[in-house]
Amino acid sequence: MPALSSSFIARRILAAAALVFVVSSAALALADLAPGDYVTATIGGDPAVAAAERQRLHLDRPFAERYRHWIGRALTMDLGESFQYRRPVLGLVRERAGNTAMLALAALILATLLGIPAGIVSGSGGGIAARVIRITSLVLLAMPPLVTSFVLLTIAARTRWLPIAGMGGITHLVVPALSLALPLAAMLERLQSEAISDALERTHILAAAARGIPRRRLVWHHAWRVSLGPLLGVYGVVIGSLFSGSFVVEVIASWPGLASLMRDALMTRDAPLVAGCSAAGAVFLAAGVLVADLAHAALDPRVGAPGA
Amino acid sequence: MSTARRSGLALALLALVVTVAPLAAPHDPARQFSRFPYAPPMRPHLFDDEWHAHAPFAYALRVIDPLERRYEEDRSRRLAIRDDQPVFLLGSDGFGRDVLSRTLAGARLSLGVAFAATGIALSLAALLGALAGYAGGRLDAAITRFAEFVLVLPAIYVALALRGSLPLVLSSGQVFATLAVVFGAIGWPATARGVRGIIHVERRQEYAEAAYAIGASPWRVIVRHLLPSTFGFLAVQAIVLVPAFVLAEATLSLVGFGFAPPVASWGTMIEEVGTGAAAADAPWLLAPVVGMMLTIVVLQVGSMSKSRLRDRK
Numbered sequence: 001m002p003a004l005s006s007s008f009i010a011r012r013i014l015a016a017a018a019l020v021f022v023v024s025s026a027a028l029a030l031a032d033l034a035p036g037d038y039v040t041a042t043i044g045g046d047p048a049v050a051a052a053e054r055q056r057l058h059l060d061r062p063f064a065e066r067y068r069h070w071i072g073r074a075l076t077m078d079l080g081e082s083f084q085y086r087r088p089v090l091g092l093v094r095e096r097a098g099n100t101a102m103l104a105l106a107a108l109i110l111a112t113l114l115g116i117p118a119g120i121v122s123g124s125g126g127g128i129a130a131r132v133i134r135i136t137s138l139v140l141l142a143m144p145p146l147v148t149s150f151v152l153l154t155i156a157a158r159t160r161w162l163p164i165a166g167m168g169g170i171t172h173l174v175v176p177a178l179s180l181a182l183p184l185a186a187m188l189e190r191l192q193s194e195a196i197s198d199a200l201e202r203t204h205i206l207a208a209a210a211r212g213i214p215r216r217r218l219v220w221h222h223a224w225r226v227s228l229g230p231l232l233g234v235y236g237v238v239i240g241s242l243f244s245g246s247f248v249v250e251v252i253a254s255w256p257g258l259a260s261l262m263r264d265a266l267m268t269r270d271a272p273l274v275a276g277c278s279a280a281g282a283v284f285l286a287a288g289v290l291v292a293d294l295a296h297a298a299l300d301p302r303v304g305a306p307g308a
Numbered sequence: 309m310s311t312a313r314r315s316g317l318a319l320a321l322l323a324l325v326v327t328v329a330p331l332a333a334p335h336d337p338a339r340q341f342s343r344f345p346y347a348p349p350m351r352p353h354l355f356d357d358e359w360h361a362h363a364p365f366a367y368a369l370r371v372i373d374p375l376e377r378r379y380e381e382d383r384s385r386r387l388a389i390r391d392d393q394p395v396f397l398l399g400s401d402g403f404g405r406d407v408l409s410r411t412l413a414g415a416r417l418s419l420g421v422a423f424a425a426t427g428i429a430l431s432l433a434a435l436l437g438a439l440a441g442y443a444g445g446r447l448d449a450a451i452t453r454f455a456e457f458v459l460v461l462p463a464i465y466v467a468l469a470l471r472g473s474l475p476l477v478l479s480s481g482q483v484f485a486t487l488a489v490v491f492g493a494i495g496w497p498a499t500a501r502g503v504r505g506i507i508h509v510e511r512r513q514e515y516a517e518a519a520y521a522i523g524a525s526p527w528r529v530i531v532r533h534l535l536p537s538t539f540g541f542l543a544v545q546a547i548v549l550v551p552a553f554v555l556a557e558a559t560l561s562l563v564g565f566g567f568a569p570p571v572a573s574w575g576t577m578i579e580e581v582g583t584g585a586a587a588a589d590a591p592w593l594l595a596p597v598v599g600m601m602l603t604i605v606v607l608q609v610g611s612m613s614k615s616r617l618r619d620r621k
Contacts, residue, residue: 019457019460022457023461027469030469030470030472030473031469031472031473033473034472034473034474035474035475141608142601142604142605142608143601144551144555144600144604146555146558146559146578146597146600147597147600147601150578150581150587150594150597151597153587153588154587154588154591154594157587157588158588241462243462243465244462244463244464244465247462247464247465247468247559248464248555248559248562251559251562251563252562259563262465262468263468263563263564263565266468266469266472266565267472267476267564274469274472278465278469281462281465285460285461285462289460
């Protein structure tokens with residue numbers, strides 16, 4: 001494995017930090033500059049009470065001043081206090097973000113375990129198995145998480161095999177994680193299938209075949225390694241779609257993740273909470289992109305070379 | 309037939325069906341048959357029990373237990389499938405409204421938003437992609453960076469944040485416009501990158517140089533000569549964008565930032581289904597979910613060329 005230049009890593013980390021900063025600032029600005037504020041969205045009514053509440057929450061100060069204040073504290077990991085919950089945003093977000101991360105990670109692992117081996121099988125040979133996998137994938141590709149979660153929930157509720165809402169033991173995780181994982185697994189399967197069949201046509205694989213290396217070893221050892229490169233690039237993009245997908249799954253399966261927190265925050269114009277949720281989302285995203293970039297660079301020396 | 313042409317045809321067909329379909333709805337989507345909440349789907353018949361032919365009809369429902377919502381078919385009463393009769397080919401919802409009629413009406417709204425948003429996204433993509441590809445240099449770098457930034461963001465959160473920054477209560481016309489603009493503003497980057505690539509190559513072709521040499525302005529070269537070469541690519545991109553926007557509408561309406569309940573869109577319909585348990589008791593309420601799947605399938609299969617359908621090997 002080629003060594004990564006430290007400037008490459010540093011630049012990537014800097015880009016990730018910039019992403020988090022820009023996203024959370026933009027979210028704060030959007031939530032803050034939107035028509036109406038927390039007071040009009042929740043209390044309304046009596047002007048005297050509203051004015052007092054605005055003063056308490058510093059909503060009577062100009063936006064620039066509040067933004068400076070927020071940035072200053074955010075740099076020390078203090079994201080302020082949520083208007084509606086009257087609790088520090090950081091604690092709230094950490095709780096929910098943990099749940100979202102658990103769901104997303106479970107889905108990612110499931111999708112990888114299902115999709116990659118299936119793709120290797122379908123990409124390296126014909127036969128019934130390959131055909132079944134291919135058709136299943138095509139069906140699942142037409143079923144985004146919104147659809148799979150409704151289908152799986154209906155099945156779970158009819159058969160009473162699995163709990164259908166909320167969080168609890170590992171069984172509560174099955175329906176939402178699978179809803180998220182199935183379409184993703186189908187996508188990974190298609191990509192892996194293409195990658196492996198392309199890899200099998202490379203000359204060094206042909207040479208290996210000519211040396212008499214058995215087909216099984218050729219597929220699962222030699223060609224698989226070659227096909228890894230193109231697939232890793234996809235994982236960076238997958239993190240984003242996983243995150244978008246988990247939103248709808250969380251809502252449908254009542255999974256207490258970032259989605260419902262963000263929705264509450266937006267509904268009540270709870271600006272610090274909106275910014276906090278967005279920051280958490282951006283951290284996930286930046287981490288995902290960073291890992292994918294570094295992995296890609298580690299596999300392909302041209303990417304991480306000095307000056308690249 | 310090329311993939312681009314197939315894609316265009318599939319889109320046109322879908323648009324046509326969606327425009328015409330609500331006219332065929334048996335009921336007014338807002339009409340409540342309050343005695344028949346959660347009525348199960350009824351089968352249409354052409355022949356009665358004695359094999360006499362009739363105009364299409366269904367047997368009337370008899371309420372057995374209004375609390376448990378149990379119904380029984382009354383084989384002695386034939387009801388015509390018309391607006392004033394409680395006939396529900398896809399069952400009814402909790403208010404006794406016809407799910408079929410609502411699904412058809414919802415298709416027009418949900419796909420309407422998706423088509424409008426796709427139009428906006430493709431226009432933005434063509435404009436920005438062409439600028440980047442033609443100008444090169446700093447402008448190119450700036451647009452490409454920005455596109456990559458937007459591409460990385462989880463789209464649905466961005467849509468939610470943008471929508472959330474507007475007044476919470478909007479009329480349904482305003483919601484339509486808002487969603488179309490918000491989705492359009494998020495959906496352009498992937499397409500713009502493709503357009504940039506095509507323009508970047510085409511710009512160096514002889515016909516483009518010739519047009520420039522006889523004194524055409526850069527703007528004219530872009531619009532008249534270069535952009536037409538991206539139309540096929542744009543048609544194919546639309547196939548991806550339309551279903552994504554249909555899902556986005558559903559997701560936003562589901563969390564209360566899209567259309568508001570009495571309006572029938574696919575999003576408000578699944579919002580009204582409520583919990584998974586409700587969906588298990590009355591699975592016909594998931595008709596709009598099936599609608600979304602059909603949209604995706606129609607577009608993808610429609611745009612696939614024969615060789616893709618047959619298989620790659």
